Amino acid sequence: MEALANSARSRGSAVVAGLDPDPARLPREVREQRLPEARAVSEFCRGILEAVEPEVAAVKLQSAYFERLGPPGMEVYASLIEAARELELPVIADVKRGDIGPVAAAYAEAHLGVYGASCVTVNPYMGADAVLPFLEEVRRLGRGGGVFVLVATSNPSAEALQGSGEPPLFEAVAGLVAELGRGSGGYPDAGAVVGATRPEVGRRVRELLPRALFLVPGYGAQGGGGAEIRSLLDTAGRGVLVNSSRGIIYDHETAGGDYRSAAREAAREMRGELSAAGVRP
Amino acid sequence: MEALANSARSRGSAVVAGLDPDPARLPREVREQRLPEARAVSEFCRGILEAVEPEVAAVKLQSAYFERLGPPGMEVYASLIEAARELELPVIADVKRGDIGPVAAAYAEAHLGVYGASCVTVNPYMGADAVLPFLEEVRRLGRGGGVFVLVATSNPSAEALQGSGEPPLFEAVAGLVAELGRGSGGYPDAGAVVGATRPEVGRRVRELLPRALFLVPGYGAQGGGGAEIRSLLDTAGRGVLVNSSRGIIYDHETAGGDYRSAAREAAREMRGELSAAGVRP
Numbered sequence: 207m208e209a210l211a212n213s214a215r216s217r218g219s220a221v222v223a224g225l226d227p228d229p230a231r232l233p234r235e236v237r238e239q240r241l242p243e244a245r246a247v248s249e250f251c252r253g254i255l256e257a258v259e260p261e262v263a264a265v266k267l268q269s270a271y272f273e274r275l276g277p278p279g280m281e282v283y284a285s286l287i288e289a290a291r292e293l294e295l296p297v298i299a300d301v302k303r304g305d306i307g308p309v310a311a312a313y314a315e316a317h318l319g320v321y322g323a324s325c326v327t328v329n330p331y332m333g334a335d336a337v338l339p340f341l342e343e344v345r346r347l348g349r350g351g352g353v354f355v356l357v358a359t360s361n362p363s364a365e366a367l368q369g370s371g372e373p374p375l376f377e378a379v380a381g382l383v384a385e386l387g388r389g390s391g392g393y394p395d396a397g398a399v400v401g402a403t404r405p406e407v408g409r410r411v412r413e414l415l416p417r418a419l420f421l422v423p424g425y426g427a428q429g430g431g432g433a434e435i436r437s438l439l440d441t442a443g444r445g446v447l448v449n450s451s452r453g454i455i456y457d458h459e460t461a462g463g464d465y466r467s468a469a470r471e472a473a474r475e476m477r478g479e480l481s482a483a484g485v486r487p
Numbered sequence: 488m489e490a491l492a493n494s495a496r497s498r499g500s501a502v503v504a505g506l507d508p509d510p511a512r513l514p515r516e517v518r519e520q521r522l523p524e525a526r527a528v529s530e531f532c533r534g535i536l537e538a539v540e541p542e543v544a545a546v547k548l549q550s551a552y553f554e555r556l557g558p559p560g561m562e563v564y565a566s567l568i569e570a571a572r573e574l575e576l577p578v579i580a581d582v583k584r585g586d587i588g589p590v591a592a593a594y595a596e597a598h599l600g601v602y603g604a605s606c607v608t609v610n611p612y613m614g615a616d617a618v619l620p621f622l623e624e625v626r627r628l629g630r631g632g633g634v635f636v637l638v639a640t641s642n643p644s645a646e647a648l649q650g651s652g653e654p655p656l657f658e659a660v661a662g663l664v665a666e667l668g669r670g671s672g673g674y675p676d677a678g679a680v681v682g683a684t685r686p687e688v689g690r691r692v693r694e695l696l697p698r699a700l701f702l703v704p705g706y707g708a709q710g711g712g713g714a715e716i717r718s719l720l721d722t723a724g725r726g727v728l729v730n731s732s733r734g735i736i737y738d739h740e741t742a743g744g745d746y747r748s749a750a751r752e753a754a755r756e757m758r759g760e761l762s763a764a765g766v767r768p
Binding site for chain 1: 507509549551552554555556557558559561562565583584585586587588589590591593594596597598601602610611612613614615616617637640642643644645646647648649651652653655656659660663
């Protein structure tokens with residue numbers, strides 16, 4: 207996780223900008239160019255990337271939106287990861303893959319090796335077999351990347367499964383993250399996805415993972431705010447990176463003006479809110 | 488699930504051939520053509536597809552192995568789904584995606600709509616929000632496809648999470664499948680992935696889902712056999728499709744000869760074993 211932690215510190219931001227490009231919501235400036243769909247998405251995402259770069263710790267690419275465009279979408283995915291790397295901005299590939307053994311190793315090689323993301327998100331339903339191959343690829347590459355395991359997500363129906371059992375399932379998954387992560391000094395290479403919408407759950411995950419880096423979705427659009435984030439901080443007021451996708455990339459829809467300026471302004475504002483809430487990058 | 492069930496009945500086979508192409512294990516006939524990697528994988532998979540077609544109910548494409556080849560791998564993935572459709576062989580896209588809302592909808596559109604698979608596998612860790620968008624896409628397309636939700640998988644570390652809690656997590660997931668699936672007469676459109684390696688778990692899932700179609704991994708290479716499969720059957724001796732990947736596509740490594748003939752022979756043999764075990768397609 208060092209690449210991510212260093213970027214957050216050097217840029218002074220705990221914000222992650224999520225690229226979830228929906229072709230139906232492209233801004234006027236892009237639509238007017240009448241490009242083929244994948245090229246238009248690429249243009250839009252590059253505009254966002256360059257605009258938010260000074261305000262964010264990292265970008266998160268939601269792979270579903272690129273897969274939906276077919277093979278040309280994966281070309282865009284590849285070129286955006288490359289463009290981010292040129293800006294020295296770490297990329298989190300939000301793939302939430304959840305498979306085992308050689309299949310997990312193939313996914314890890316794909317997204318961390320071939321496409322070149324720094325970090326990935328991983329789904330733990332199949333247990334340690336689903337997480338370890340990703341950590342092994344991170345360690346093999348030696349670029350300071352990491353793996354964020356879904357522990358407690360922010361969506362409404364998550365609670366029914368993740369909160370089931372006694373102790374609840376999410377605690378078993380947090381235990382898995384603690385057991386599998388390695389790291390000397392800084393954050394272990396296994397982190398956790400912990401939603402901003404259920405502070406009591408977040409507090410418990412922090413107790414179980416006092417040293418881990420959390421990737422926090424659910425800020426803004428899904429209802430989490432500064433107060434909810436505070437429950438996730440480590441004892442030094444650090445340890446969280448907070449993602450916003452629609453709140454940043456579609457800010458022009460409400461703010462008006464150029465989509466790039468709107469996105470940068472939205473990221474800057476969020477960075478300020480997090481700072482005001484006591485989040486240290 | 489009707490497309491799948493019809494194919495199984497008309498071909499008289501409950502076998503699913505899994506395409507997990509590892510470039511390091513391509514047969515000599517393909518290697519000798521000295522093709523670029525993605526083309527070689529395509530050649531190999533097409534050979535397998537045409538060879539096994541008379542012996543199997545469906546093919547399952549493991550998306551990880553195509554993603555690992557970068558964007559050209561997704562071209563191969565697309566062309567194999569098209570080739571299978573031309574052979575009227577349903578395709579299960581083994582993607583195990585697990586995300587929510589609009590992201591899940593984008594994955595569903597990608598694999599069922601854009602790439603055109605009949606069925607997908609889905610990971611339930613994020614709850615109903617992660618499953619429903621796939622079912623909605625299946626229903627929207629109206630092609631008789633379906634969604635296989637991971638319920639109880641066959642890998643060694645699965646038990647630690649899926650068996651945790653009282654009642655265990657896998658029972659909650661089976662409940663979700665029962666609740667979300669729809670269907671008139673035949674199988675509901677939500678099915679379950681249930682491994683062949685823990686018969687007592689399989690028997691319990693069958694009690695909870697008496698009408699559902701199960702996709703069963705773990706046959707052969709992972710240790711499950713005819714006896715384990717029997718515990719998964721419905722009261723009519725039906726309701727399972729059994730996958731074998733390495734046991735079919737790499738059979739030439741032990742059997743020798745042309746890889747296509749070896750794969751067809753392996754599929755035929757497995758079909759016979761299942762039939763002998765009382766599995767009715």
